Amino acid sequence: MTQLNRTQSNRLFEESSTLFPGGVNSPVRAFKSVGGTPLFFSKGNGSRVWDEDGNQFIDFCNSWGPLIHGHANEYVENKIIKTLKNGSSFGAPTRLESDLAKLIKENIPFIDKLRFVSSGTEAVMSALRLARGYTGKTKILKFEGCYHGHVDSMLVKAGSGLVTLGSSSSAGVPESVASDTLVLPLNDEHLLTKTFENYSTELAAVIIEPVPANNGLLLQDLSFLQTLRGLCWKHRVLLIFDEVISGFRVAFGGAAELYGIQPDIVTYGKIIGGGLPVGAYGASNEIMAHVSPEGPVYQAGTLSGNPVAMAAGIAQLELCLSPDFYRTMEAKTRRFVDRVNAYATVKNYDFELISLASVFWLSFSGIKSIHRADEISPEMNSFNKLHDFLLRHGIYLGPSGYEVGFISSAHTEDELIYSATQFCAGLDAVYA
Numbered sequence: 484m485t486q487l488n489r490t491q492s493n494r495l496f497e498e499s500s501t502l503f504p505g506g507v508n509s510p511v512r513a514f515k516s517v518g519g520t521p522l523f524f525s526k527g528n529g530s531r532v533w534d535e536d537g538n539q540f541i542d543f544c545n546s547w548g549p550l551i552h553g554h555a556n557e558y559v560e561n562k563i564i565k566t567l568k569n570g571s572s573f574g575a576p577t578r579l580e581s582d583l584a585k586l587i588k589e590n591i592p593f594i595d596k597l598r599f600v601s602s603g604t605e606a607v608m609s610a611l612r613l614a615r616g617y618t619g620k621t622k623i624l625k626f627e628g629c630y631h632g633h634v635d636s637m638l639v640k641a642g643s644g645l646v647t648l649g650s651s652s653s654a655g656v657p658e659s660v661a662s663d664t665l666v667l668p669l670n671d672e673h674l675l676t677k678t679f680e681n682y683s684t685e686l687a688a689v690i691i692e693p694v695p696a697n698n699g700l701l702l703q704d705l706s707f708l709q710t711l712r713g714l715c716w717k718h719r720v721l722l723i724f725d726e727v728i729s730g731f732r733v734a735f736g737g738a739a740e741l742y743g744i745q746p747d748i749v750t751y752g753k754i755i756g757g758g759l760p761v762g763a764y765g766a767s768n769e770i771m772a773h774v775s776p777e778g779p780v781y782q783a784g785t786l787s788g789n790p791v792a793m794a795a796g797i798a799q800l801e802l803c804l805s806p807d808f809y810r811t812m813e814a815k816t817r818r819f820v821d822r823v824n825a826y827a828t829v830k831n832y833d834f835e836l837i838s839l840a841s842v843f844w845l846s847f848s849g850i851k852s853i854h855r856a857d858e859i860s861p862e863m864n865s866f867n868k869l870h871d872f873l874l875r876h877g878i879y880l881g882p883s884g885y886e887v888g889f890i891s892s893a894h895t896e897d898e899l900i901y902s903a904t905q906f907c908a909g910l911d912a913v914y915a
């Protein structure tokens with residue numbers, strides 16, 4: 484059995500473990516879920532990444548979603564370099580902020596105004612404050628299995644790294660904060676309606692990943708999302724779509740465009756920054772008028788709207804706007820997914836690649852059509868074995884069975900055929 488040479492990665496991890504908690508700067512990178520220690524990367528180009536030992540991988544993590552055009556895309560890179568040569572930050576407005584905002588506004592009709600921040604977490608935190616400031620109400624409803632960043636009030640039965648680490652909430656979040664967050668299972672219209680009957684007068688907002696992609700890929704029934712929209716309108720509760728993953732990924736206008744449902748506030752991250760740290764939240768003029776300095780809801784950031792990050796975002800989104808971009812991405816993802824699923828069906832394996840647009844997730848639950856967090860098989864042994872097999876065969880997936888994979892425009896058809904073949908061989912090894 485081929486083993487990876489991890490000499491340099493192991494040495495670097497030993498060192499980083501003396502510098503950072505768990506040796507990393509974000510928990511899911513630590514390989515705790517799949518076992519072993521992380522690879523340290525030194526280079527990325529197109530669909531490929533190289534680690535410090537010179538191992539090469541086809542990358543399906545893509546920095547957890549931002550790199551929709553792969554690594555070191557030439558067009559994005561050139562815009563970054565050109566901008567950087569004129570200075571990296573001013574703490575004053577630049578035209579690039581307006582250029583990126585216009586690009587978004589022209590293509591996403593429900594946004595009148597935006598505010599750029601530096602991460603998805605910051606976007607969500609600010610959107611929640613805005614919702615509370617606008618409505619004058621306190622409680623927030625979220626859904627089990629949706630991850631909204633490490634905002635205190637959202638670390639309540641959250642997904643992503645938290646589920647991976649086997650904990651349902653975080654130490655350090657006071658009960659008084661957690662108790663202002665209500666948590667419901669996804670895709671349950673009955674419970675949702677009941678909750679609105681009981682709590683709507685206290686609810687400032689409902690926040691949802693309209694394409695929940697942090698705890699498996701839990702596709703929601705359109706009717707559930709439509710019911711949610713209707714209830715929020717009826718009870719004057721703001722609907723926040725957290726499109727940090729789905730924005731500019733499942734369509735340029737994210738899930739809002741895909742499903743034809745307009746949220747009151749939207750949050751973005753990941754793709755919007757072209758691989759640099761950017762987040763944003765946006766809404767109608769009426770709602771955004773509450774944000775400082777126009778209104779009383781305070782929110783600020785030294786590096787918000789950073790010109791280099793804005794340039795990266797503009798370049799990346801311009802590429803996303805090329806004709807047929809999303810159709811092509813979806814078609815090539817579908818061919819990849821169908822190849823693997825057809826094989827799993829013939830072999831009678833309890834396995835399915837669930838996908839939407841260019842996002843996919845490896846489901847070992849044996850149930851088709853998973854919509855809720857409690858339908859995910861808690862047994863991650865099979866994923867861990869497959870992850871290890873794929874690493875040894877030149878394919879890099881995010882190191883957790885709860886996380887989704889991303890296909891970029893840099894993945895070639897040949898690479899996807901090779902990858903599908905390795906997925907199938909890996910399944911044989913898992914089910915042997």
Ligand SMILES: Cc1ncc(COP(=O)(O)O)c(C=O)c1O
Binds near residue numbers: 602633726752753
């Ligand atoms: C849906 C969603 N919201 C918010 C966040 C937080 O974004 P960031 O990691 O940039 O703070 C994430 C991160 O994965 C996310 O997937």
